[in-house]
Amino acid sequence: MSSEEKRTWISALVGVVVPVVYLATVLTKMSGTDVARIAYVGPMLTAIGVGIGAGIVLTIVAAMVWPKDAGKTDERDREINRRGEYVGFYVMSVAAIVPLALAMAKVEHFWIAHALYLAFVLSALVSAAVKIVAYRRGW
Structure with a gap:
């Protein structure tokens, strides 16, 4: 398993x-x-910060556990990453319509913020899923 695939699994987790x-x-x-x-x-900002921090820390731990793979990428990794990010971008673009519509309807900020947070989460998960499938099924 390449370091990029490990990073993708960490991101999904x-x-x-x-x-x-x-x-x-x-x-x-x-x-x-x-x-x-x-x-x-506060809890939402904490969740965002913890998510970012946990991703960084777990990636560093993975690099320490498997140092020979750390930081090595090849053309396949770059192409899989590109495709996953591409799909995640489209998911985010479509999902962002919901908070926009909620804002136009003057719905409580609570629902707008959570719809936007959900859009980001869905985008990240779909992006990771596309990458994992590409790694597992072959490229």
């Missing part, structure tokens, strides 16, 4: 775990409460 933990945190606050009163900004 972080892209699932962090949003699920964030969702669990926010859902515990939603029962019987008006969404306008839920303090979601």
Whole structure:
């Protein structure tokens, strides 16, 4: 497994775990409460920061565990990365329509922020899935 594939698996893992933990945190606050009163900004920013930090730390740990592969990429890795990012861009572009429509409808900021966060999460997960499939099925 190349270092780029390991990084993709790390990205997918972080892209699932962090949003699920964030969702669990926010859902515990939603029962019987008006969404306008839920303090979601801090936890959302924390989730974003933890996601970025965890991705960096886990990538460094993987490079330390498998040092001979660290930082090595070839044409196949670059092409798989390009294709995954390309698909992720289109997912983000389409998914961004939802928060835009919510903003135009003057919906609570809570829903707009979460729709945008979901768009980013979906984009990252689809991008990682495309890359993993390319690595596993061959290029």
